[in-house]
Amino acid sequence: MKKIYVGLFFFTSLFSYAQKNDTSTVLTDITEKVKDYYVDNETYKKVNSLFQSELKKGTFNELNKKDFAALLTQKLRTTIKDEHFFVKYLENYTPEKQMSEKEKEKLNNEHNSLENFGFETVQRLPGNIGYINFKGFASPEASEKTLAAAMNFVANTHSLIIDLRENGGGENGMVLLFCSYFFDQKTDLYTTYFRHDNKTVLNSTQPEVSGQKYLHKKIYILTSKKTFSAGEAVAYFLQQYKLAEIIGEKTGGAANPVDPFIIQNQYLLLVPAGKITSLKSKKNWEHIGVTPDQEVKSEDALKTTHVKILKNMATTETKTELTIPEIKNLIYKLEQ
Template sequence: MKKLLVGAFLFHSLFSYAQRNNDAAVFSDIKEKVKAYYVDPQAYKKVDSLFQSESKNESFTQLNKKDLAALLTQKLRTVIKDKHFFVKYLENYNHEKPINNKEREKSDNFHNSLENFGFEQVQRLEGNIGYINFKGFATVESSKKIVAATMDFVANTNSLIIDLRENGGGDNEMLLLFCSYFFDQKTELYTTYFRHTNQTVHNTTQSEVAGQKYLHKKIYILTSKKTFSAGEGLAYFLQQYKLAEIIGEKTGGAANPVKDFIIQNQYLLLVPAGKITASISHKNWNHTGVIPDQEVKAENALQTAHATALKNILQTDTKTELSIPEIKNLINTLEQ
């Protein structure tokens, strides 16, 4: 029995030693990626200090790899104050098979197609008000037909509600394409500076799009605490150019675009590698989030926006399928 106990203790000690050394390599790689790529060149010092303090009390080494990734995500976001940091354990990652970008894009497009490339619902609400429930930005190539069809569907409405309450972001080019439907001419929305290449990219809308543009009409954007990244960007830029009124909750506050890395053939690491600067405000929504024009609970945002749009119809004497008494009754119902 004594020999068994000694053997078990020795195995546990060796396992703990191996795990600590593996974690040390993971921590070192993450720190070096932050040092080389993150927009703030001094942020890696905070990461180094974090890993040194956490390694001493062994809070990292006692976790399984999935939980370690979740804790790393939370710690990096807290210490550096950037919500775009992300770590994920790759359980079935095959390091001997290089990632084929075409195959990955094909796979991503297939999975995005199962969710209609982010366009959850498109309809016409009472009062001839368009409604788009949009949950995420897939690639332009995969999405351009569906966004054109969506915008053609709402083209004849008097005003438009875009629901971004569950939009977690996605492709930057798709953000620019969707924004293009609300600008009558080519417009530079923002620049993106990448420190690791010392390059500045100018991001502009398109003068021409496949579907019908939605111009010179009221637009209302619904937001929540879950609205994130490119979802925030759509709200931010249309608000900045006074093209939309934001209704709902303050958004998550993640602006900077990311670069992805494989760490020790085990973890996916996303590092914010660029800094967005809006052309009109010379700022962005990082940390602060997008501040609503009408701040209401997320669950009440659609009713509030619908009522607001109907009130505007009354004020402007805009013709709809509803009579004035019907519009007033609908407003009372929505506000109850």
């Protein structure tokens, strides 16, 4: 029994040592990626200090890999104050499963198509008001037809509500394509600086789109605390150019684009690697979010906006499928 006990103790100690060594390697690799890519070239020092402190305290001991990744995400976001940091354990990942960029894009597009490329709902509300519930930005190439169909559907409405309350972001190219529907000509919106390559890219809307543009009409964007990244970008730029009124809650405050990395063939790491600068404001919404023109609770944003539009219609006696008494009756029902 004594020999068995000693053997078990030795095996447990060896396992603990291997686990600690594996954890240290992962943390070292993450620190190096932050050092090489993060938009602020001094931030890696904070990351290294954080990791060394947590290792000494044994914070990561006894954690499974999924929980370890989740805790890393939380620690990085809290310490660096950047919500774009993300670590995820890739349970079934092996190097042999790596795909070409075309294969990755095809798989991505297949997955995004199952969610209709982020377009949850497109409808016409009473009073001839367009409504688009848009939850995420897939690639512009894959989303182009669905976006055009959505915009064609609302083309004849009196005004448009774009619901971004559950929009967690996505691809930069789709931000530009979506915004292109609201600008009558090509407009330079912002630059993106990438520290690793030391290059700055100009981001502009397109002069032509495949669907019908929505111009010279009232646009309202609904936001929440969950509106994030690319979702914030649309709200920010349409507000900046006075093309839309924002109604809801202040957004998450994540402007900087990310680069993805595979760490030790086990973890996906997202590192904010660039900085967006609006050509109009010379700023962005990083850390501060997009402030609504009218702040209301997220759950009340749609009703508030619908009522606001209807009241304006009643005041200006705008022609819709509803009579003025019908509009007033609908306002009364919505406000109850």
